[in-house]
Amino acid sequence: GESVGLHLPTLSVQEGDNSIINCAYSNSASDYFIWYKQESGKGPQFIIDIRSNMDKRQGQRVTVLLNKTVKHLSLQIAATQPGDSAVYFCAETDNNDMRFGAGTRLTVKP
Amino acid sequence: DTGVSQNPRHKITKRGQNVTFRCDPISEHNRLYWYRQTLGQGPEFLTYFQNEAQLEKSRLLSDRFSAERPKGSFSTLEIQRTEQGDSAMYLCASSFYNMGETQYFGPGTRLLVL
Numbered sequence: 737g738e739s740v741g742l743h744l745p746t747l748s749v750q751e752g753d754n755s756i757i758n759c760a761y762s763n764s765a766s767d768y769f770i771w772y773k774q775e776s777g778k779g780p781q782f783i784i785d786i787r788s789n790m791d792k793r794q795g796q797r798v799t800v801l802l803n804k805t806v807k808h809l810s811l812q813i814a815a816t817q818p819g820d821s822a823v824y825f826c827a828e829t830d831n832n833d834m835r836f837g838a839g840t841r842l843t844v845k846p
Numbered sequence: 847d848t849g850v851s852q853n854p855r856h857k858i859t860k861r862g863q864n865v866t867f868r869c870d871p872i873s874e875h876n877r878l879y880w881y882r883q884t885l886g887q888g889p890e891f892l893t894y895f896q897n898e899a900q901l902e903k904s905r906l907l908s909d910r911f912s913a914e915r916p917k918g919s920f921s922t923l924e925i926q927r928t929e930q931g932d933s934a935m936y937l938c939a940s941s942f943y944n945m946g947e948t949q950y951f952g953p954g955t956r957l958l959v960l
C-alpha cells in the first residue's frame with residue numbers, strides 16, 4: 737500500500753499466523769528486488785531478494801513473490817513470531833540506484 | 847564485528863555548523879552507499895562509490911552535502927551549514943558488485959539540528 741508522511745501501512749497478526757506484506761514498485765526496468773526489515777533505531781536488515789527472471793524465492797520462513805506484469809512484490813512470513821515485529825521495506829534497483837518503498841509496520845500479538 | 851559500522855551513532859548540532867559522519871563498510875565490499883531516512887519513510891538514496899570513484903552524486907540534497915571515499919575503504923559524508931531540515935537518520939550501506947547487489951546497512955547516524 738501507499739503511505740504519506742508518518743502514516744505507515746500497518747499489519748497486525750497473531751503469533752503463529754502467516755503474514756503477507758505487499759509492495760508496488762514503479763520502475764519496469766528494475767531487475768533486482770529486496771526485502772529489508774528495520775527495527776527501531778537500527779539500520780535495515782536484509783531478509784530476502786529476488787531477480788526479475790524469477791517469480792518466487794523461498795528462504796527460511798520467508799517467501800518473496802514477484803509479479804512483473806502488475807509490478808507487485810510480496811513478502812510472506814510463515815508462523816510469525818514476536819521478533820518479526822518491525823517495519824518492512826521493499827526495495828528495487830536497476831543497478832543504478834536503489835529505491836525504497838515507504839514501509840509496512842508489522843505488529844505481532846502474542 | 848565484520849558488519850558495516852558508522853560513527854558517531856548520534857549527533858546533535860546547532861544550525862549553521864558543519865558535521866561529518868564516517869562509514870566503514872564490510873572490508874571486501876567495493877561499493878558504498880549513503881542514504882537519508884526521515885521518520886516514517888524508507889531510505890532515500892544520496893550517492894554511491896565504487897572503490898574510490900563517486901559514480902552518482904546528482905541525488906545529493908544540495909551543494910551543502912558532499913561525500914568522499916579517498917582510499918576506496920571508509921567514506922565520510924559532510925553536511926555544511928546544517929539546517930533544521932537536515933535532521934534525519936543517515937545510513938550507509940555496502941555491497942560487492944558482480945556478486946548481486948545486496949546492500950548491507952550500518953546502524954546509521956541520527957542527526958538532530960537545533
